[in-house]
Amino acid sequence: MTNTQPVIIRAAMLAIGDELLSGRTKDKNIGHMADRLYEAGIDLTEVRIVADDQPSIVKAVKELSQNYDYLFTSGGIGPTHDDITADAVSAAFDLPCMNDEKAMTLLAAHYKARDTEFTPSRQRMARMPQGAQHIDNPVSVAPGFIIGNVYVMAGVPSVFQAMVENILPTLRTGSRYHSRTIFCPFGEGVIGIPLREVQDAHPDTVIGSYPKFEEGKFSTELVVRARDEEKLDAAAAAIEKMLTDIQQ
C-alpha cells in the first residue's frame, strides 16, 4: 500500500428543489450520499442545492459534471410541472428529452397491472435524455437515469436510497479512507498549536477537529483520516501522545 499511489475518484452532488431552499423540506439525501460514498471510496468533494429553475440546474450540471468524475442528482423527476430535471439535464448535454421507450413499456405495464390509467402526467416520468440508461426503482417503478457521468435520482428519500444502492456496485471506486475518532477533553484553544504540528508531521493524513460545546464546557472530537492504515496508526499515536503530554 505505502508505495502505490492512491486512486482518487471525486464526485459532486446536486440536490434540486425549491422546498430545500425555502426550508419546507430538510434535505436527507446529502448526508446519506456522503455516508455511502465515503464507505465506497469515492470522495464527495462538492455539493450544491438549486431551485426548480432550468437555467440554474443546467449551469450546475454542466459545471459539476465537467469538474468531477461523477455527478449525482436528487429531485425533480416526478410527473408534475415542477419536475424539470430531465429537461434540464438533457439541455446540459444538448440532447433531446424524450419519452424513453423502455420506460414507457415498464410504466404502462405497471399501471395496467393496477388497473390504473397511464395518464399523460405519468408518461412524463418516462422522459429522459436520448440514449440514457435506466436506474431501477424498486420502490415506485419510475426509473432514474444515467447520461454521461451524471446519475439522476429521485428526491423522495426512500426512492433515492434504493437507487443509490443500485448504482453503487457499478461505480469506479478509489482507495478508501480509514478513520479514527479520538476524544479530546480540552477545547480547541488548548490543542490548536500542537495539533497543527502533528498534522504537519503526518502530511498523508487529514486531521479534523470538531468542537463541542455542552453545558458551558468545550471539548473536541479529533478525527484522523488516511487512505493508508499504517499512516493512520502513526498519526493517531502522535495525537494520543500529544494529549498525554498536555495532561502531564
Added chain:
Amino acid sequence: MTNTQPVIIRAAMLAIGDELLSGRTKDKNIGHMADRLYEAGIDLTEVRIVADDQPSIVKAVKELSQNYDYLFTSGGIGPTHDDITADAVSAAFDLPCMNDEKAMTLLAAHYKARDTEFTPSRQRMARMPQGAQHIDNPVSVAPGFIIGNVYVMAGVPSVFQAMVENILPTLRTGSRYHSRTIFCPFGEGVIGIPLREVQDAHPDTVIGSYPKFEEGKFSTELVVRARDEEKLDAAAAAIEKMLTDIQQ
C-alpha cells in the same frame, strides 16, 4: 400591493467542512438558514458545501458573492489548523488576513476573566480580513465577521444560530412569500396535467408538488407560494376546485 413590483433579495449559503462531505456530520445549518431567510423575505437561491480546502472556498466565495446580494457561510472559524475560512475569504477579497484589534481585546479579556491562557491557538480566532466588521457571538465570544456582502459564521449550530439572529435585523429584506399547503389525497400522476393548467393560469405564484409514499400509497402535498396574498388566494382556490372536480 398588486400594482407594485416586488422587491427581490437573493442570497446564497456556503457550508464549509470536510465533515459534511464525509458524512461524519449531518448539516443542520442549511435548513435553519433556509427557514429564517424565508421568514425574513430573502430568497435563498443557491447553497454549496465544500471541503476545508482553500482554493475550493475561494472559488465558491468569489462566485457566490458576485452572483447574489448576500452570501452566508458556516464553519471553519475556530482555532485549529483546519479552520481556514478567514484566510480563504480574505484571499477571495484580495485583503490581508490579520489579527483584528477589537477581537484580540475581546478574547484577551474573556480568557483573562476565566483565568485561562490566551494561547496562540485562541488568538487565531481573532483573524479576519482587514476592515471586516464583527458578528457578535453571545455563546462563546469569538466573533464571526462581515466583509463586503459576505457574512462569515461558525459551524457549531448553537453559535451559528445565535449569529444568524444577530445579523437578520441588519439585512435588506424583500417582499416575503406567503404560502399555503393543501393536502391532496391523489398521487402526482393523477393531478399532474390539471395542476400545470392551474400553474399556467397563475404565473405570479409558485406551486410545488411534493409526493409522499407511505404504506404503499401515494398522496401529495401541494404548496402554493406568492408574494401577493390575493394572488395566493386565487391560486389556492383554483387548486381546491381542481381537487373537487377530480373527486366528482
